[in-house]
Amino acid sequence: MLSLLSLLQTHRYWPGDELAARLDVSGRTLRRDIERLRDLGYSVDATRGVAGGYQLRAGGQLPPLLLEDDEAVAIAAGLRTSAAGSVGGLEETSVQALAKVVALMPPRLRRRMDALASQTDSPEPWSRGPTVDAAILTTLAQACRDDESITFDYVSRDADSTHRRVEPHRLVSLGRRWYLVAWDRDRQDWRSFRVDRVSEPGLTGQRFRARDLPTEDALTFVRAGFRAIPQRYAVRVRVDAPADRVSTTVGRWGDVTPVADDACLLEMKVDSLEWPVMLLASLDAPFAIDAPDELRSACAAAAARLGAAGAARTLR
Amino acid sequence: MLSLLSLLQTHRYWPGDELAARLDVSGRTLRRDIERLRDLGYSVDATRGVAGGYQLRAGGQLPPLLLEDDEAVAIAAGLRTSAAGSVGGLEETSVQALAKVVALMPPRLRRRMDALASQTDSPEPWSRGPTVDAAILTTLAQACRDDESITFDYVSRDADSTHRRVEPHRLVSLGRRWYLVAWDRDRQDWRSFRVDRVSEPGLTGQRFRARDLPTEDALTFVRAGFRAIPQRYAVRVRVDAPADRVSTTVGRWGDVTPVADDACLLEMKVDSLEWPVMLLASLDAPFAIDAPDELRSACAAAAARLGAAGAARTLR
DNA sequence: TTGCTTAGGACAGGTTCTGTCCTCAATCGA
DNA sequence: TCGATTGAGGACAGAACCTGTCCTAAGCAA
Numbered sequence: 001m002l003s004l005l006s007l008l009q010t011h012r013y014w015p016g017d018e019l020a021a022r023l024d025v026s027g028r029t030l031r032r033d034i035e036r037l038r039d040l041g042y043s044v045d046a047t048r049g050v051a052g053g054y055q056l057r058a059g060g061q062l063p064p065l066l067l068e069d070d071e072a073v074a075i076a077a078g079l080r081t082s083a084a085g086s087v088g089g090l091e092e093t094s095v096q097a098l099a100k101v102v103a104l105m106p107p108r109l110r111r112r113m114d115a116l117a118s119q120t121d122s123p124e125p126w127s128r129g130p131t132v133d134a135a136i137l138t139t140l141a142q143a144c145r146d147d148e149s150i151t152f153d154y155v156s157r158d159a160d161s162t163h164r165r166v167e168p169h170r171l172v173s174l175g176r177r178w179y180l181v182a183w184d185r186d187r188q189d190w191r192s193f194r195v196d197r198v199s200e201p202g203l204t205g206q207r208f209r210a211r212d213l214p215t216e217d218a219l220t221f222v223r224a225g226f227r228a229i230p231q232r233y234a235v236r237v238r239v240d241a242p243a244d245r246v247s248t249t250v251g252r253w254g255d256v257t258p259v260a261d262d263a264c265l266l267e268m269k270v271d272s273l274e275w276p277v278m279l280l281a282s283l284d285a286p287f288a289i290d291a292p293d294e295l296r297s298a299c300a301a302a303a304a305r306l307g308a309a310g311a312a313r314t315l316r
Numbered sequence: 317m318l319s320l321l322s323l324l325q326t327h328r329y330w331p332g333d334e335l336a337a338r339l340d341v342s343g344r345t346l347r348r349d350i351e352r353l354r355d356l357g358y359s360v361d362a363t364r365g366v367a368g369g370y371q372l373r374a375g376g377q378l379p380p381l382l383l384e385d386d387e388a389v390a391i392a393a394g395l396r397t398s399a400a401g402s403v404g405g406l407e408e409t410s411v412q413a414l415a416k417v418v419a420l421m422p423p424r425l426r427r428r429m430d431a432l433a434s435q436t437d438s439p440e441p442w443s444r445g446p447t448v449d450a451a452i453l454t455t456l457a458q459a460c461r462d463d464e465s466i467t468f469d470y471v472s473r474d475a476d477s478t479h480r481r482v483e484p485h486r487l488v489s490l491g492r493r494w495y496l497v498a499w500d501r502d503r504q505d506w507r508s509f510r511v512d513r514v515s516e517p518g519l520t521g522q523r524f525r526a527r528d529l530p531t532e533d534a535l536t537f538v539r540a541g542f543r544a545i546p547q548r549y550a551v552r553v554r555v556d557a558p559a560d561r562v563s564t565t566v567g568r569w570g571d572v573t574p575v576a577d578d579a580c581l582l583e584m585k586v587d588s589l590e591w592p593v594m595l596l597a598s599l600d601a602p603f604a605i606d607a608p609d610e611l612r613s614a615c616a617a618a619a620a621r622l623g624a625a626g627a628a629r630t631l632r
Numbered sequence: 633t634t635g636c637t638t639a640g641g642a643c644a645g646g647t648t649c650t651g652t653c654c655t656c657a658a659t660c661g662a
Numbered sequence: 663t664c665g666a667t668t669g670a671g672g673a674c675a676g677a678a679c680c681t682g683t684c685c686t687a688a689g690c691a692a
Contacts, residue, residue, distance in 0.1 A: 002318070002356070002380065009416065013462060013523060016669065026651050031670065040318075049659025051523070052668035058421050062388050064318065064380030065420070071413035072378050074406045078394025090390045090432070097387035100325065104381070105374050116406070146329060207329060207367070274598045281597030281618045282590045302597045303622035306615040332638065342682050347639065365690030368637040639688075649678070657670075662663105 004033050006066045008044065008056040015053040069109055076101050076113045080134040091173035098134070099141035139201045140180055143168045149185070149208050152201040154193060166191070167208045170218035181218040183211055190214060192225045233292050235268040235276050241285035250279065273298045281306070320349050322382045324360065324372040331369040385425055392417050392429045396450040407489035414450070415457035455517045456496055459484045465501070465524050468517040470509060482507070483524045486534035497534040499527055506530060508541045549608050551584040551592050557601035566595065589614045597622070 003023055007014065020030040034044050034054060043057040056063070067075065079101065082094035102110065114135075143150045150168055155161045166182035169190075173179075178195035190213065215221040235254075239246055243264035247256045254268035266287075268276055277298050280287060289296050319339055323330065336346040350360050350370060359373040372379070383391070395417065398410035418426065430451070459466045466484055471477045482498035485506075489495075494511035506529065531537040551570075555562055559580035563572045570584035582603075584592055593614050596603060605612050 048669045070409040074409040078398040082394040093386040093390040278594040278598040282594040299622040303619040306619035364638045
């Protein structure tokens, strides 16, 4: 029946006798198998008459997906970018799905995926959060899923590097960073680890019995460990352009509030002024900076460089 | 056996008697079923002895993937971003995979996916090519796969809008744009359509017999229809910073060639100067513009705006 | 060495599947 | 309207397969 399901997925439309020939069964048996698929919840439509046939429709449940090699690699690549945050709100699910796909990938597809990753630039080179290696994320996700203890090197905030042996519980995406909530075997206590500071994760092959978290869930645990550190710069700039035009460029990385027909207030919270400078440079509109002072300095410096570039030709 | 496969995919490790209990079969039958899966090409590893059990390994082929609802939505979202070009070289495969996943998605998951897409910003708001609606791409991909004729509205280069009835052949990704190669029924000839100019695509339910292209493949056909239009601006800028530092920011959208220890040549081909201006503004390094003249003007204009912003505080 | 797990053969009994034959019904084109 | 072509599905005989039971063998960790 997997063969039948596989055939139905590769092509939308199949005349019954063609399917039967492919599966080397009689027409009656083919109709019985179709009926069995339907009983299992798959939606197989049929058309009688001239040019009749069968087709698998989206039904009550997603059937097992039978993927070509290239498709599997594309799925893994897409999930990697989602796990990196390009699709807000799906990071954790993307990592789970990626772990599942990667765990089952034949080695030759795994190598193609890795080769692709190594020659793919990050879609957002000025990353808003630290870059997290998708391979590390995937390994951690697998360990969480399988209740398998792991070891890794960890660099904490005060730059000490330690070797850790932990029982991973859950991965949490919070504020553009990934955290691993795990039981630290050496410290005999729960810890929350920034994934961007994790390196050389290794599966140990040892399984453990999952422990109860001291908090209601992993997200709560991670938050409890926070001292609320506001982002470094709160940018406020008045831009003399319509809000919708500015929004188009800013995207989801800032808030744009109309203050007049052709003026708006742009607010951003950032750790680096690089991106607001880039943004303001590209807006073909006058603007006035309300805060912070550092942004004015950065703009002045950029203006000097851009101005000097304009002048350079004149001297030739 | 799908139940067994499903269980093996959800968790790495299963003792045999636990699996047997879950499936409500005897241990012997469980071992027979495992053997059948192995005969079908799945790699099921087993460990005897204390803490023994079964686990599904990546083997010679990717097994059918059994996905949770959230995982399917994450896969679709990731494929959408890949189809949009965030992962170079996989656009066509991503669209194919997306078409397959979407075709089989139960309506409730389809709605969740659409809802997510409508509230997701493009990962690159300053798109290098025209934005292509992933839903349109998916519809076109399905029609290509199923040899089903479609209709759509089309705005050609000279802004005429026409209604078309075509037999789609192939989607081609070329130079950051998507093209549909199809047989136009009304004009009785092959045509290549820019997907960003397609709207309201509709499946007709009518299948057709695939025709032979007049060229060797669809890519050749699309290229034959090109007048080679060079991109509008060829940017050449000398930057007084190390090449690797500049590369980090530029990513794959420009070429960076070292010309000295702490200087390099940046070359980009763009249709809009917006992005080079942004880039140069954010580089904390002096630079000299070799070409084009328009970039100097744009930098001077940006410098004026950024400079004015710096001056605004002084007046307060 | 012992206990715990998987591996797999032999067997009886029961269950399911298959192909054949057939009627019925829907669809499409002439 | 009619004929051809497709799917739907019942009845039947025969074959094939599956299951659980019982058992021995083997690998692994304590």
